[in-house]
Amino acid sequence: MKIQREALEKTFRAQPHGLYWISGDEPLLNIESADLLRRLAKDSGYLERERYVMEHNSDWEPIMASVGTLSLFASQKFIDIQFNAKFNDKFKAAMAYLVEQRDDQTLIVLSTTKVEASATKAKWFNSIEQHATHLPIWPIKSDEFKQWIVTRLESEQLAIEDDALAILAQRTEGNLLAASQEISALKLLDSDGILTAEKILEATADSARYDAFQLIEHALKGDISAAIRALNGLRGEGTEPIIVLSAIAANIRQLMAVKKLLAARSANDAELKRLGIFFNRVHLMREAAKRLTAVSLKMALEYCASADEAIKTSQTDYAWHQLEKLSLLLSGMMPEEVS
Template sequence: MRLHEDTRRMKIRPDALASRLRGKPESIYLVHGAEPLQREESLDAIRAAARAKGFDERIVLYVESGFDWNALKIQATSRSLFAQKKLIDLRLAGGSPGKEGGQTLTWYAGSPPSDVILLISCDIRLDRRATSTRWFKSLESAGAVIETFPIRTHELPGWIIARGKVKGGAIERGAAEVLAERNEGNLLACAQEIDKLLLLGKGASHEAQANESGDDGAIKHQGSPDGRSVDPEALIVITLDDVMSSVVDSARFGAFDLLDSALEGKGERTMRILRTLRDEGSEPIQILASLTWGIRGVCAVAKRVEGGAGIDEAARSEPGWWAKKRLLDLALRRIPRRGWIRLLGVAEGVDRIMKGSPSRSGAIVRWSRADAWCGLERLVLAMCNVKLRHRQPYS
């Protein structure tokens, strides 16, 4: 019995939700996270599973300023005139129910009705402070928590291949890598591109089948030596050429994506992110601020490492750096501490260019936006330890 309770309290990953929904439904589902595609698809899957199990009536409650939490109590305890079972879809804006809401949710989780499913959704990721509250732990004990995370860069090709397979397609590895590159940070656009490619591939497949079918309408399988007939809805293969000819670049990046890539030492990807930020109209001074923060953090961690601390201990001691421990390790293996200290001087020079401040010699630096981006380019390439043989204009 103890094992069963612990299993019920485990957090469910979005990719494992479908298998869990085939079993007995939970009394409570809490879905939160900052990744909108996975969050909305998880909510849709729970609603569909609830309908399939007879929870035909759906009540939507929006928790906004002035929300009356008695509405939840009334819906939980009242009988429906139209259906024996119902689903209460509670939209929790901002991620915090407040004092009264927390008490109501704790009360509900104490004895959830057997003919009601409570589906709670938050459009943000609940932080450690929220997940430590009594109301959250009560909901987690009584039901299931689904937390969505942005797909990491190195995980995205695998996610694309898996999604293509679920949708009835076979996406080649090279095609998946290009899709990942062009849609990094924009999972919704990536999913739409997969759907589009499969739709185009299906249309081409049907056209080819119409040309190859005999009088009996059977389709000959090209890869089968005995010419066996195959299902027209067989897997659609998406190649690199298919992706290159139809997919636009929909990647979305932020200044800290640029920092992470530079710390990792990926020069080509770092330049692509920087140019994307420029094309989107990002402010150079904000990008420089995040890079400077990163360089200072590396210097601080490097100092502790030189003092005898391990990378784990050093990263934990600097606020905000524990999650970037792997990047720190790569950065310090590539460039020693004295090199990162020199990079602070480079960052200072770029800052003087942007602000039109006097240089160390006292001369006033004249600058343009092109100069600013050129300075940022040289800074991030230096962080990646990429050597420039001669000056090239930023383009």
């Protein structure tokens, strides 16, 4: 069955299921959902945990052999699987086996990338979803991002003024992981629980996420050298590449939307603001969309996918190499010059 993220804990406590499948491309929500299931599993007596990170050609035999085998240390065990590849035949066969062999003594949590719409119509997928609990993670929409920040702040006993909220949303550019990190930092710094614009500016002035924001600003202005300096600075400071990638990808999607508006001669300020572009970036995004070609933006998306795959398979150097290509493309270099 399919459930929403908000119903996960209630559904689990009502009746723990044999197999939970978390799918999606929103890192923070994926991680937090898996963490919640781990806590719930431990509280419910699944004390022995087995952890597997699976790739395209990984051998599923150890996992399949473990299902149905009595635990040596506890009456119940928890199998935690991270799958970092496309849904190939080995994956489908393993999932069919795990669904068939599931029992009350073993809890399986599977984390994967999102399930494409075409896959949801396939027989193998419907068979799994019918017998497992599927938790699809959907990205937070741009018009929902501010409310997500407010809700997150409230969970930390923090309130925020409207101007401060606009700045924090702009700085984090729809990146939930970056926003969560900023909120954690703000909680440590704030004393009275009310965040003002001045506090946000002071607290984030030197943060890595702010540098990522500056990287994108330099690139969209066509300043190649400044963009590459910012990128190298981020890498040198130990910034997670997923934070940079998420920020760049969000801007690419906005640029493509602006380009469509330009073609329809409707790229006015109001339309751009409806895309989640803040007033002080409207002119920058409009001019960048005019300058960048459709071919460049399409190739940028391909580099995003390549960087994302590299991050998920722990190829960090290659991920940063793809981020460099992205920075060059957004700065105005032609695709043939970058590749």
